[in-house]
Amino acid sequence: MPLCRLWKLIMTRKDSPAALYIHIPFCVQKCSYCDFYSLEAWDSSCLQSYVDALTGEIRLRCHEWGERCFASIFFGGGTPSLLNTAQIATILDSIYRYYRVHPQAEITIEANPATLGRQKLRGYCYAGVNRISLGVQSFFDDELLLLGRIHSAQDVYKTFDMLRQAGIDNINLDLIYGLPNQSMGRWLANLRKAIELKPEHISAYLLQLEASTPMGQQVQHKELALPDDELLLQMYHQTRNLLQESNYFQYEISNFALTGRTCQHNIFYWKAYDYLGLGVGAVSKLGGIRRLNQAAIEQYIKKVEQHELPPQTLLESMDEHEQLADAIIMGLRMVEGINRQELYHRFGLDPYSRYEKEIDECINRELLLQDGDMLRLTEKGYFLSNEVFYRFLP
Numbered sequence: 001m002p003l004c005r006l007w008k009l010i011m012t013r014k015d016s017p018a019a020l021y022i023h024i025p026f027c028v029q030k031c032s033y034c035d036f037y038s039l040e041a042w043d044s045s046c047l048q049s050y051v052d053a054l055t056g057e058i059r060l061r062c063h064e065w066g067e068r069c070f071a072s073i074f075f076g077g078g079t080p081s082l083l084n085t086a087q088i089a090t091i092l093d094s095i096y097r098y099y100r101v102h103p104q105a106e107i108t109i110e111a112n113p114a115t116l117g118r119q120k121l122r123g124y125c126y127a128g129v130n131r132i133s134l135g136v137q138s139f140f141d142d143e144l145l146l147l148g149r150i151h152s153a154q155d156v157y158k159t160f161d162m163l164r165q166a167g168i169d170n171i172n173l174d175l176i177y178g179l180p181n182q183s184m185g186r187w188l189a190n191l192r193k194a195i196e197l198k199p200e201h202i203s204a205y206l207l208q209l210e211a212s213t214p215m216g217q218q219v220q221h222k223e224l225a226l227p228d229d230e231l232l233l234q235m236y237h238q239t240r241n242l243l244q245e246s247n248y249f250q251y252e253i254s255n256f257a258l259t260g261r262t263c264q265h266n267i268f269y270w271k272a273y274d275y276l277g278l279g280v281g282a283v284s285k286l287g288g289i290r291r292l293n294q295a296a297i298e299q300y301i302k303k304v305e306q307h308e309l310p311p312q313t314l315l316e317s318m319d320e321h322e323q324l325a326d327a328i329i330m331g332l333r334m335v336e337g338i339n340r341q342e343l344y345h346r347f348g349l350d351p352y353s354r355y356e357k358e359i360d361e362c363i364n365r366e367l368l369l370q371d372g373d374m375l376r377l378t379e380k381g382y383f384l385s386n387e388v389f390y391r392f393l394p
């Protein structure tokens with residue numbers, strides 16, 4: 001590679017902002033549909049040991065990432081809102097100490113409505129948290145019970161009021177549709193209740209069931225029935241219509257926001273930018289390298305206590321062609337699509353020349369739409385997105 005191009009790539013990488021993800025792998029009780037990595041058996045000393053290990057990893061990894069400026073910090077899980085104020089403050093203080101954080105960084109915590117109190121919330125804000133993503137899932141108690149949630153619909157309303165009273169002006173509500181036996185009426189009622197609360201952001205996820213989860217088992221044994229594909233498609237259409245009528249603009253398959261309130265953290269993933277993942281089971285991407293922190297909590301804590309970095313698995317090592325393909329596939333998830341100039345600048349490759357045949361084919365089949373330098377999925381392309389994506393696979 002010519003030296004000037006290599007230098008440009010290094011500069012681009014050092015100067016480009018990155019996102020930081022912190023995984024908190026604890027839940028009060030496992031929900032019946034969830035297969036995320038999280039543990040139910042923990043106590044306060046276990047939480048504290050994990051927080052200590054996290055601050056150790058923050059310090060140990062800073063030589064790899066110290067020069068990057070983080071524009072987003074995201075506490076995900078599991079249930080990060082199980083951590084008390086001091087623990088969140090300690091983690092954030094370590095990040096501020098060892099890394100550059102943008103003064104306007106988006107700092108989000110995923111929260112379960114049963115785990116937040118006024119005091120805790122005030123402490124989170126004081127530590128720098130400025131966005132809360134609330135796991136609501138449903139506004140109906142019978143659905144919450146079926147999902148194995150630990151909170152009621154009433155808890156959601158109480159928590160939402162508390163967030164507003166604490167001055168949080170950037171709130172996301174997570175909802176899940178396509179639940180067993182869910183009717184269109186029920187789902188739209190859920191959506192309307194979310195809209196009435198006027199959050200800044202709504203994520204509406206289609207239920208995904210792994211066979212390993214209790215609900216997955218119940219469906220497999222025909223004890224529960226999922227809505228059929230036609231109804232799910234209609235639910236998706238109606239979701240888009242209702243949310244857009246209410247000024248929530250769709251910017252990704254499952255994500256809707258008021259103007260200017262998109263989730264910056266998720267956009268980093270979809271633009272295939274770099275991100276640092278800290279904690280057990282967290283994934284990091286730096287250039288074309290994707291690595292996974294192994295998901296064994298005892299080993300993670302022990303390693304950091306010995307002042308060593310926790311073990312990682314190499315997931316992917318992508319050359320520039322593969323990185324371009326990755327950025328196209330991820331970027332097309334966003335409604336705005338991908339920008340030819342931006343990708344050329346980042347990878348030194350023109351996506352239109354590299355994939356001329358594939359792009360032309362998709363445009364002819366009305367799966368993709370070209371608009372100046374932007375390329376995006378059409379309405380038809382959204383529903384057949386896998387057909388589009390596989391053409392770009394390296």
Ligand SMILES: C[S@@+](CC[C@H](N)C(=O)[O-])C[C@H]1O[C@@H](n2cnc3c(N)ncnc32)[C@H](O)[C@@H]1O
Nearest residue numbers: 033034077078110111112135174205206207208
């Ligand atoms: C990691 S959870 C974090 C929030 C917090 N743990 C809670 O559940 O309250 C993020 C979101 O993923 C969504 N989710 C989890 N499992 C899902 C599944 N199997 N299908 C669809 N969405 C799911 C839920 O909407 C959940 O709020």
Ligand code: SF4
Nearest residue numbers: 027030031034077078
């Ligand atoms: S959905 Fe959230 S609270 Fe429920 S088990 Fe998964 S991570 Fe934990």
